Amino acid sequence: MFTDNDIERLRSGRHGDPFAVLGRHEDTSGPQPRVWLRVWLPGAQAVGVIDMASGQPAGVLAPLAAEGFFQGQFASLSADYRLQVQWHGGAQSVVDDPYRFPLLLGQTDVWLLAEGTHLRPFEVLGAVPRTVLGVAGTAFAVWAPNAMRVSVVGDFNHWNGAAHPMRLRAECGVWELFLPGVGPGARYKFELLSRDGHLLPQKADPYARSAELRPATASVVAPMPPLQAPAAPRKLANALDAPVSIYEVHLGSWKRRPEEGNRWLTWDELAEQLLPYAQDMGFTHLELLPISEHPFDGSWGYQPVGLYAPTARFDAPGEGPGGFDRFVARAHAMGLGIIVDWVPAHFPSDAHGLAQFDGTHLYEHADPREGYHQDWNTLIYNFGRAEVRNFLVGNALYWLERHNVDGLRVDAVASMLYRDYSRKHGEWVPNEFGGRENLEAISFLKRLNEVVGVERPQGITIAEESTAFPAVSRPVYAGGLGFHYKWNMGWMHDTLHYFGRDPLYRKYHHGEVTFSLVYAFNENFVLPLSHDEVVHGKGSILARMPGDRWQQFANLRSYYGFMFGHPGKKLLFMGCEFGQQREWNHEASLDWHLLDDPLHRGVQSLVRDLNRLYATTPALHQRDFTGDGFEWLDHHDAEHSVLSFVRRDANGDFIVVVCNFTPTVHHGWRLGVPAPGEYREVLNTDAAAYGGSNVGTPLGAATAEPVPWHGREHSVQLTLPPLATVFLKLSA
Structure with a gap:
């Protein structure tokens, strides 16, 4: 029966089971079967019924005392019916009744x-x-x-x-x-x-x-993006033995239109400008700071509310969704991979978002010691809840399968792994064994990486993880978390400290630049110089280099040379490739005018050449994660702040890297080498084309002599340029 209580609950929006009373209902309680039809159409004056099975009017519903409610009784009425409505004001229309449709979920x-x-x-x-x-x-x-x-x-x-x-x-x-x-x-x-x-x-x-x-x-409401078939070239480009050089980009400040109110570029404009630039610079992948919809620009996307929605910021006016998919497709056509920053660690407490979604702590923990992130004023997902894990794992597959991105860089993994992350005693809840590890988050991350590995095997996941948690980039079946790569935060912090020191004192801190090789092969590392290092008063990478203007640029060039010689995949934040002078500002374009200066243009040229050397030299990328791809020549010379090492590929071909981290030129510098023959400079960060002093070994080559040195049977004599990194190859 349709009672006054039903009517009042529907009208006040407090009826929890509308299908129990609205729509078509068969009544077999009497001697003759009959059909009741009840509808609620606020604003309707009269309602007729059309039985679409016969195409004929079936009758007219009677209005009830409560305005907008109508009902009628029929001897028969098919489930395929329409409502012919006369509205107050005289308009008429034929509408479908939402309450005539069957269950939707299978x-x-x-x-x-x-x-x-x-x-x-x-x-x-x-x-x-x-x-x-x-x-x-x-x-x-x-x-x-x-x-x-x-x-x-x-x-x-x-x-x-x-x-x-x-x-x-x-x-x-x-x-x-x-x-x-x-x-x-x-x-x-x-x-x-x-x-x-x-x-x-x-x-x-x-x-x-x-x-x-x-x-x-x-x-x-938006159409479901089509399932994107995996492409074999992308799997090869994402492999552990492939060259991976990532250009990290905040799309809202890479380049803007100051002449048009400082607006962002659209997806299509980014495809026309950013992609050819990254390709010309020799990067293999772009990593986009989070592009899921987020309400606060100042979060850079790291506080998303719409985890499944590419942000509307870069849609052309009136265009709607679809621009991001065109951007990805064009990137792939140009040989560029797309990695997106993904944020499963926390979410903002905005009232329209996930916080207390159904009036309870549905997505987050109820206890603030587990569910509130003090550093970021955000809420933490309840990784122990199956539906929450399902929401997040499904989202990862959605970006990989439906938007065809190459990989996910998972943000703030360290904050997920430990219950006491950034918390004092008494501010956190131990796990069931009394420990500090977040067992539910660990289980979630393993599940995530297993699902990605099975369902999208050409996709990659990268952990931003700053602790010594073991086996982050090892398979789950081998006891790891299952990530493909892990950011090497230790390398970043140590080397930035080292290069920020006056060269006069670097000899006392030699371990800062060599220590990363102690653990370089414990994980599959990415060497990041990321956005985190150019914000919050840290200044730009260039501004952190010591000395006068020339020495600052020389230090930066030598640092980049060392980075590209060091085992591990590479990542540079936008602007670093041309020596952005000031700290990054998310509300303004990069300072592209700096490229009018030869020193900035020289850094850009160097990064372009480093990328090309890296990509075309298997010894620099093929064995990034095995010890047999790296060998020290000399790492003991702290007095002169000189390092030298060898990188090898699977065929035994090698390249020699020599770094001089002081402004002193060393003539007749003897270096032990792996084999006899002529060693030619293939890149010198002190070259005039990069803004350097153009010092180097005469004629750019040195022939090995049978003079034992550094434990080798042969050695060469070099001229080491000041504050520079030199790459040497054995001539065929």
């Missing part, structure tokens, strides 16, 4: 969602445009197991939370509703009542594939 989906093992929950949750019973519309579904009522609100119902209450699939805690006629471009949110009847702030869709640009916060 039993397998329900089972997997409840179990937390649905690999691709984004295919059924969120707002999925689809056709049901021959009618085009959008299937809405949201996980909110503790809500009393959930409704879809949007432009299509004047944001009225009482208009379209959803159906609860209690087996998995998901609410669902198909809205006919709603398609891509429609703005929407979910309105929820908590289990105690409290009206919550309207929530953006956790699975939304598009969202409004801040300060607006609505989700936007």
Whole structure:
């Protein structure tokens, strides 16, 4: 029966089971079967029914005392019916009744969602445009197991939370509703009542594939991006033995349009300008600071609310989603890989986001000692909850499969691994064994990397991890976390300290530049000079170099040379490649005018040549992660701050790297070498073309002599340029 209580609960938006009373219901209680039809159409004056099976009018519904409610009884009425509505004001229309459509989630989906093992929950949750019973519309579904009522609100119902209450699939805690006629471009949110009847702030869709640009916060219905078939060339380009040189970019400040209000470039403009630049510079991959939708520009994307939605910041006006996919496709056509920074460690507490999503701590821990991040004023995912892990693992696959990115650089892994991360005694909760390790987060990371490895084997994951946690980049089956690569934060910090010292005192700190080779092969390392090193008062990399202007540039060039000779994949933050002078500002373009200065242009030329030498010399990249690809020639000469070593490839071919970290020129410098023959300079960071003093071994070559040195049977005499790194190859 349709009672006054049902009417009042529907009208007030407090009915938790609208399908129990609205729509078509068969009544077999009497001697003759009959069909009841009940609808709620606020603003309607009269409602007729068309039975689409016969194509004929079936009758007219009677208005109830409560305005907007209508019902009628029929001897028969097919499930395929339409409503012919006369609205107050005289308008007429034929509409579909959302409450005539069947269950949307299949039993397998329900089972997997409840179990937390649905690999691709984004295919059924969120707002999925689809056709049901021959009618085009959008299937809405949201996980909110503790809500009393959930409704879809949007432009299509004047944001009225009482208009379209959803159906609860209690087996998995998901609410669902198909809205006919709603398609891509429609703005929407979910309105929820908590289990105690409290009206919550309207929530953006956790699975939304598009969202409004801040300060607006609505989700936007968008088509499902097509599944992108894996490409064999990308798998080869991402392999451990491939050259990987990453250009890290914050898209909002790489380049702007000051003449147009300092606006960002669009995706297509970035494809036209950024991609050819990165290709010309010889980088193999771009790493994008987070591009998931985020409300605060100053977070640089590291506080995302729409984890499934590429930010609208770079969409052309009126264009809608799709620009990012064109950007990725063009990058791949140019031989460039795309890595996106991914943030599963925490999320902001914005009222329209995940915080207390259904009135309970659904995505986050309830205890602030586990669920609140003090450093960033954010909330921490409850990695022990199966549905939360499912949300995050599904998101990783979504970016890899649907947007065809090459890899995910996972942010703030250290904060996930340890319960006491950045917390004092008494501010954290030990694990079940009394330890500080976050066992649930560790399990999640292993699950993430196993799923990526099986479902998207050409994709890569990179951990930003700053501790000595063991086996981060080792397979899960071997006891590791399963990442492909790990950022070498120790190398970055030690070498920046070293190069920031006056060369006069470097001999007392020689270990800072050699220590990384003690552990270089414990993990698959990326050597990062990242955005974190050019913010918060640290200044630019160039500004941290000591000495006068010439020496600053010479130090920077020698540092880059050392970095490209050192085992490990490479990463440079934008601007570092031409010696950005000032600290990075996310609200302004890089200082491209600096390239009018020969010294800055020289650094840019050096980075371009280093990338090309690195990519074309297997000895510099093929054995980055095995000790047989590296050999010291001499690392003991702290007095002169000179280092020399050999890099080898799988065929035994090698390149010699010699570094002089003082401004003193060393003539007749004897260096032991692996084999007899002529050694030619293939790159010298002190070359005039780079802004250097053009000092080097006469004629750029030296022939090995049978003079034992550095434990070798042969040696060469070199002229070591000041504050420089030199690469030498044995002539064929």
